[in-house]
Amino acid sequence: MFSDKKAFQESFKKRLEQSYSISFQDSTRAQQFVTLSNMVREHISSEWIETNERYRKGNKQVYYLSIEFLLGRLLGQNLINLGLYETLETWLADLNIPLDELEEIEPDAALGNGGLGRLAACFLDSLASLNLPGHGCGIRYKHGLFEQKMVDGFQMELPENWLRYGYVWEVRKSDLSVDVPFWGSVDVIERKEGTKFRHVDAEYVRAVPHDMPVVGYGGETINTLRLWSAEMSTMTPMHDVLKYKRETEAISEFLYPDDSNDEGKILRLKQQYFLVSASIRSILRRFLSNGGELKELHKHVAIHINDTHPVLAIPELMRLLLDEYQLSWDEAWHITERTFAYTNHTTLSEALERWPIRIFKPLLPRIFMIVEEINERFCKRLWEEYPGEWGRIEKMAIVANGEVRMAHLAIAGSHSINGVAWLHTEILKNREMNDFYQFQPEKFNNKTNGITHRRWLLKANPELTSLLTETIGDGFQKDAAELSKLAPYADDSAFLQKLWDVKTKRKEILAKRIFEQNGVKVDPSSIFDVQVKRLHAYKRQLLNVLHILALYNKVKADSSYQMAPRTFIFGAKASPGYFYAKRIIKLIHSVADLVNNDPATKGLITVVFMENYRVSLAEDIIPAADISEQISTASKEASGTGNMKFMMNGAITMGTLDGANVEILEQTGPDNIFIFGLKAEEVMSYDKEGGYRSMDYYHHDPLIRRTLDQLVDGTLDDKGLFGVIYDSLLGENDQYFVLKDFESYRKTQEEAGRIYAEDQARWRKMMVNNISGSGIFSSDRTIKEYAKEIWNI
Numbered sequence: 001m002f003s004d005k006k007a008f009q010e011s012f013k014k015r016l017e018q019s020y021s022i023s024f025q026d027s028t029r030a031q032q033f034v035t036l037s038n039m040v041r042e043h044i045s046s047e048w049i050e051t052n053e054r055y056r057k058g059n060k061q062v063y064y065l066s067i068e069f070l071l072g073r074l075l076g077q078n079l080i081n082l083g084l085y086e087t088l089e090t091w092l093a094d095l096n097i098p099l100d101e102l103e104e105i106e107p108d109a110a111l112g113n114g115g116l117g118r119l120a121a122c123f124l125d126s127l128a129s130l131n132l133p134g135h136g137c138g139i140r141y142k143h144g145l146f147e148q149k150m151v152d153g154f155q156m157e158l159p160e161n162w163l164r165y166g167y168v169w170e171v172r173k174s175d176l177s178v179d180v181p182f183w184g185s186v187d188v189i190e191r192k193e194g195t196k197f198r199h200v201d202a203e204y205v206r207a208v209p210h211d212m213p214v215v216g217y218g219g220e221t222i223n224t225l226r227l228w229s230a231e232m233s234t235m236t237p238m239h240d241v242l243k244y245k246r247e248t249e250a251i252s253e254f255l256y257p258d259d260s261n262d263e264g265k266i267l268r269l270k271q272q273y274f275l276v277s278a279s280i281r282s283i284l285r286r287f288l289s290n291g292g293e294l295k296e297l298h299k300h301v302a303i304h305i306n307d308t309h310p311v312l313a314i315p316e317l318m319r320l321l322l323d324e325y326q327l328s329w330d331e332a333w334h335i336t337e338r339t340f341a342y343t344n345h346t347t348l349s350e351a352l353e354r355w356p357i358r359i360f361k362p363l364l365p366r367i368f369m370i371v372e373e374i375n376e377r378f379c380k381r382l383w384e385e386y387p388g389e390w391g392r393i394e395k396m397a398i399v400a401n402g403e404v405r406m407a408h409l410a411i412a413g414s415h416s417i418n419g420v421a422w423l424h425t426e427i428l429k430n431r432e433m434n435d436f437y438q439f440q441p442e443k444f445n446n447k448t449n450g451i452t453h454r455r456w457l458l459k460a461n462p463e464l465t466s467l468l469t470e471t472i473g474d475g476f477q478k479d480a481a482e483l484s485k486l487a488p489y490a491d492d493s494a495f496l497q498k499l500w501d502v503k504t505k506r507k508e509i510l511a512k513r514i515f516e517q518n519g520v521k522v523d524p525s526s527i528f529d530v531q532v533k534r535l536h537a538y539k540r541q542l543l544n545v546l547h548i549l550a551l552y553n554k555v556k557a558d559s560s561y562q563m564a565p566r567t568f569i570f571g572a573k574a575s576p577g578y579f580y581a582k583r584i585i586k587l588i589h590s591v592a593d594l595v596n597n598d599p600a601t602k603g604l605i606t607v608v609f610m611e612n613y614r615v616s617l618a619e620d621i622i623p624a625a626d627i628s629e630q631i632s633t634a635s636k637e638a639s640g641t642g643n644m645k646f647m648m649n650g651a652i653t654m655g656t657l658d659g660a661n662v663e664i665l666e667q668t669g670p671d672n673i674f675i676f677g678l679k680a681e682e683v684m685s686y687d688k689e690g691g692y693r694s695m696d697y698y699h700h701d702p703l704i705r706r707t708l709d710q711l712v713d714g715t716l717d718d719k720g721l722f723g724v725i726y727d728s729l730l731g732e733n734d735q736y737f738v739l740k741d742f743e744s745y746r747k748t749q750e751e752a753g754r755i756y757a758e759d760q761a762r763w764r765k766m767m768v769n770n771i772s773g774s775g776i777f778s779s780d781r782t783i784k785e786y787a788k789e790i791w792n793i
């Protein structure tokens with residue numbers, strides 16, 4: 001289909017006309033997009049079948065269970081991975097169809113909130129590209145993450161609707177549906193052979209799989225992402241049909257718009273069990289139909305639990321092994337513990353999932369029994385290890401104080417527990433999960449996150465990709481470690497000029513988009529200083545915006561103050577119920593209004609908030625950045641992955657020693673990164689011992705005082721909108737150490753601006769050192785480590 005230009009063009013036109021009964025001349029971009037995508041999907045179908053055949057022959061399979069997959073758009077990426085992008089671009093251009101316009105038609109598949117969901121998507125890409133047998137299991141939310149609309153600086157949330165025109169990449173497989181039971185009760189039947197359990201009077205929900213191909217680089221391997229959709233089951237008797245339909249479909253209706261935060265709603269628990277029950281049963285069915293022996297399951301199947309959301313997979317596998325396949329508890333537990341591995345993504349206590357028994361037990365009666373039994377046996381082992389230490393055992397228990405602690409269940413039921421960056425894993429081992437680490441140190445390990453360089457370099461930044469290819473060859477496209485070949489070019493002025501030109505080109509492209517979307521003219525020769533990520537207090541967008549306001553004050557107060565012109569770019573969604581975060585978004589807008597419209601700072605400071613931050617927008621923003629803001633309070637950001645994307649695109653990190661920034665510093669060396677602020681140990685010791693008084697900083701630093709006062713003195717608004725922010729900093733003693741780190745941040749920013757303006761050679765060199773040191777942050781490296789050290793594939 002794609003081997004001959006003429007044949008392709010003929011068949012493209014013909015299919016388009018046949019599908020839409022419209023002449024090619026009159027067809028729309030949307031129709032052209034759908035036709036092309038369908039052709040691509042059909043093109044890969046034989047490889048997809050072939051991959052599945054290969055797997056049937058007995059390799060160990062990995063299943064990555066995740067409540068989120070933040071995929072973004074697929075057409076362009078699939079074409080790149082198939083090696084077809086450039087060819088089709090020219091063939092379509094002949095027909096007067098710009099390929100990038102077709103790409104723009106595709107809605108982002110936004111089945112995730114942020115880092116955790118995007119990580120899952122990068123992992124899928126790496127698994128397939130490394131020809132590893134790894135598949136995703138998730139939920140086919142009808143509505144992905146809300147669309148953000150800014151109205152007068154306030155965030156409005158609109159329902160997202162990616163399935164509106166149907167979705168070209170999925171294949172519905174109704175025949176593989178599974179019925180998932182909720183509510184009801186458990187019959188205990190005493191038999192000679194032992195006690196039997198039967199879940200009765202359950203309400204069933206039908207889980208219908210929709211499979212999506214995951215195209216690996218080179219096109220040899222096509223793995224599967226299976227997303228489950230909730231529908232009515234024929235197994236539930238039909239009283240109050242409307243209520244049943246509503247409640248059933250609600251399960252896969254919306255993605256929870258929370259990031260590092262748990263809503264604690266019953267629907268969320270339903271979603272979790274729905275995902276795992278359907279997934280585990282389909283995994284077992286496939287394993288058994290290929291002739292697998294249940295007692296050997298862990299030798300042929302690895303199941304990964306992405307954070308605690310899918311942790312009920314552990315009792316669900318136990319349930320199946322015990323109730324349906326009649327294994328003994330010890331046999332079942334032996335298999336289960338060896339099958340599962342768990343990744344922790346956060347130490348923030350508000351994100352630790354705990355379910356009240358009063359919700360859990362009635363909804364999942366049999367699963368609750370099994371969790372209780374796991375807990376009893378686990379506590380017994382603890383008792384043997386730590387006789388008499390009631391306090392310790394109570395702290396480590398899975399069920400206690402009327403709650404089920406999901407992280408403890410994950411730890412008890414998995415053979416591997418990993419954090420997502422070196423520092424994060426150390427914090428888990430030495431603090432957050434220290435009791436468990438002491439008990440079973442061998443289970444704990446680190447797997448520093450990564451990003452797929454195929455999307456974040458090859459796809460997002462074709463200009464840089466070409467330059468790199470002409471400079472160091474195309475080996476890095478397959479193996480990102482080869483980016484290190486760029487290191488010698490840090491002193492090659494001809495190369496540095498070309499790199500600069502590429503960056504400038506990307507800044508011009510972004511500037512154009514900013515003008516179209518925001519109506520703000522930004523200067524591509526100014527420093528593009530970017531912070532894009534979810535809005536969260538610990539990520540400290542507030543530190544950034546207060547610094548901008550302070551800078552503005554400085555320029556206003558002293559017209560001779562020298563600074564390199566800067567464009568501050570923000571993008572961030574706040575969880576709809578997170579009032580404080582939404583207020584910070586408003587603050588960014590108010591500061592933008594003040595600064596952008598003041599002749600005194602015109603051309604020097606520009607502030608832009610780009611609406612509806614998402615994967616496809618990130619692909620335009622990140623290649624254009626000069627400075628990458630990674631300024632979380634040290635110890636709070638588990639890893640971060642945006643930091644890696646920026647680095648790979650030649651932006652310089654302005655960061656705290658938090659998450660993976662620590663490892664970025666290790667790669668670049670201290671001369672190629674801007675580090676400031678408190679260290680993790682310092683933050684943790686303040687958190688524990690106290691001793692920080694934010695008010696002191698207000699009193700002793702006139703710039704801080706002047707800037708904070710503007711939050712409440714009418715400079716920014718006259719309705720008292722920012723009182724809550726002012727109070728969080730002073731009244732509530734500034735939980736995230738914004739004021740404590742302020743001066744250090746300000747100075748480091750000043751230093752960055754000075755180098756950019758006065759020592760361009762140095763800056764360009766820094767860019768090279770960042771790109772050449774970024775290969776280790778490819779998710780291929782991460783996935784190879786998971787494969788070897790956790791999954792054993």
Ligand code: CRA
Binds near residue numbers: 114115116261449640
């Ligand atoms: N919010 C962490 O906070 C990390 C990603 C992926 C997060 C990030 O620092 O890079 O996971 N944690 O590991 C999370 O979602 C539930 O916890 C995130 O995306």
